Amino acid sequence: MNRNTGKTDIRSLNLAELQQVFVAMGEKNFRATQVYEWLWKKSCFSFQDMSNISKELRNKLEANFTINHVKINNSQFSADKTIKNSFILHDTHLIEGVLIPSDDRMTACVSSQVGCSLTCKFCATGYMERKRNLNPDEIYDQVVLIDKQARENYNIPLTNIVYMGMGEPLLNYANVLKSIERITAEDGLNMAAKRITVSTAGIAKMIKKLGDEQVKFNLALSLHAANDKKRNEIMPINEQNSLKALAEALKYYYTKTKNPVTYEYIVFNNFNDELEDAAELARFCKHLPCKVNIIEYNPISFADFLNAGEDKIDAFAAYLRKQGIITNVRRSRGKDIDAACGQLAIKEKAAANIS
Numbered sequence: 001m002n003r004n005t006g007k008t009d010i011r012s013l014n015l016a017e018l019q020q021v022f023v024a025m026g027e028k029n030f031r032a033t034q035v036y037e038w039l040w041k042k043s044c045f046s047f048q049d050m051s052n053i054s055k056e057l058r059n060k061l062e063a064n065f066t067i068n069h070v071k072i073n074n075s076q077f078s079a080d081k082t083i084k085n086s087f088i089l090h091d092t093h094l095i096e097g098v099l100i101p102s103d104d105r106m107t108a109c110v111s112s113q114v115g116c117s118l119t120c121k122f123c124a125t126g127y128m129e130r131k132r133n134l135n136p137d138e139i140y141d142q143v144v145l146i147d148k149q150a151r152e153n154y155n156i157p158l159t160n161i162v163y164m165g166m167g168e169p170l171l172n173y174a175n176v177l178k179s180i181e182r183i184t185a186e187d188g189l190n191m192a193a194k195r196i197t198v199s200t201a202g203i204a205k206m207i208k209k210l211g212d213e214q215v216k217f218n219l220a221l222s223l224h225a226a227n228d229k230k231r232n233e234i235m236p237i238n239e240q241n242s243l244k245a246l247a248e249a250l251k252y253y254y255t256k257t258k259n260p261v262t263y264e265y266i267v268f269n270n271f272n273d274e275l276e277d278a279a280e281l282a283r284f285c286k287h288l289p290c291k292v293n294i295i296e297y298n299p300i301s302f303a304d305f306l307n308a309g310e311d312k313i314d315a316f317a318a319y320l321r322k323q324g325i326i327t328n329v330r331r332s333r334g335k336d337i338d339a340a341c342g343q344l345a346i347k348e349k350a351a352a353n354i355s
Contacts (some may be wrong), residue, residue: 001282010065011039011137015187016214027057034063043144044070066090075149083149089114089138091162093131097142097165099149105158108146110139115168118201122224122266122299125166139163140180143189161191163198166213170198171205175252180217193217199264204241204249211249211256219253220262221246225272226280227302234271247287251354260289266307267295267316274306278319291326 013021017037022032034052038044047053047061068090076084083099098109114131116123142165147158161183163169169176180196182188193216200207200224210219225231232237251259265281267273285292294317298309308316313329321328 002259007064007066009068009135010035010061010136011067019118020124031057037187039067040140040182040185041190043141043189046223053109060228062072068135068137070145072145081154083146083153085149087142087145089134095134095142095166097146099146099153101150101154101156102178105159106150106154106156107162108143108150108158109162109165110142111167112139112163112169112172116167117171118168118235118237118290120201120222120237122268122297122300122303122305124302127300127302128166128338130167134167135177136175136178136182139176140182140189143183158343159195159280161196161222164198168203170200170203170210173206173209177213177215180215195260201235202241202246203235203237204245205248207246208252211253214257215259216257219259220264221250221264223281223284224266224268226277226284230277233246234268235333243284247284247307251288260291264291264295266295268297269306269308269312273312273316274313275319278316280327282320282323285320285323285325291328292320294327294329296329296331301332311326 010018015033018036019029019032021355022029035050038050038053044050045064045067047058047067050058053061070087070089073086073088073094073188075086078084079109081101085097087095087097089095093114095111095114097111100109101106113132113133116125117130118126120126139228143158143161150156150158150206155312163176176198180193180198183191183196184193197218197220207219222235223231224234224244228238228243231243253259254261263281263285265272281292293311296313297305299306317327317329
């Protein structure tokens with residue numbers, strides 16, 4: 001429900017519910033299917049643009065429903081072609097999402113919450129208050145808008161989606177999975193689930209739930225330390241979700257899905273950058289098939305962490321590879337516009353009059 005208009009957001013209804021509403025309005029079932037296709041397959045944000053619907057029905061929909069779509073508030077362009085967007089929601093909250101172009105892919109990094117409640121010490125979003133969860137359509141809209149941006153600026157459609165923006169996806173579990181269902185459905189955006197990665201700070205019971213649902217998308221765990229003492233220090237979530245609990249949950253997830261897991265690991269200077277730390281990570285990797293993405297740290301004003309030197313990062317990666325672990329070193333993108341990993345935090349106010 002939109003509190004300003006008193007109208008129901010039509011995208012909060014599934015197809016069966018929409019059909020019931022249409023029948024109650026004296027309309028045929030197939031009209032509901034047509035509208036549903038406009039909403040989710042054609043990503044239409046206006047009833048008046050639904051050209052195969054009669055003007056009378058369009059006006060009826062306008063009178064009774066709203067489409068609470070996301071709008072771009074501001075876009076910043078990085079020297080490396082990364083584009084950071086602040087998006088404004090129907091209730092004036094702001095979130096951020098990023099388009100990350102590279103040689104072989106065009107990736108959308110999307111948010112799942114307004115703010116975050118996890119207080120990870122190295123992440124700018126962790127210093128924000130969590131205002132609310134995003135609805136499935138608000139996540140879907142980020143993908144639609146970033147895809148449009150990719151086509152307009154680089155003439156290439158999106159190839160990948162990562163749920164690595166603001167918020168913890170597994171604390172918005174139902175809405176995140178619903179958004180992925182709409183993004184991957186034939187009557188939605190029809191993107192392959194294997195091109196979607198959901199990243200979590202590590203909530204063991206929800207990882208097991210993903211296993212029970214035998215999800216097809218990829219799972220990444222923000223690990224950053226493979227012993228509890230260090231991980232507790234930088235990620236308070238670890239106090240309730242220890243490495244042992246996470247290992248058990250991930251093994252369960254793998255037995256149910258057969259999907260390898262990606263571990264994300266930021267190598268912080270003088271914190272987790274020694275070969276002893278690499279050895280701990282290698283032991284953790286033995287639990288199930290996986291790969292490691294070593295991520296460059298992007299400094300934020302709230303914290304004193306520094307990125308490890310290149311020699312340390314190279315030695316760390318070489319050690320893991322000698323242990324037979326697939327290891328990639330990911331260089332930061334969009335750092336000059338605070339669009340890189342861990343830097344997303346709203347620094348502006350919403351534009352006054354966004355139509």
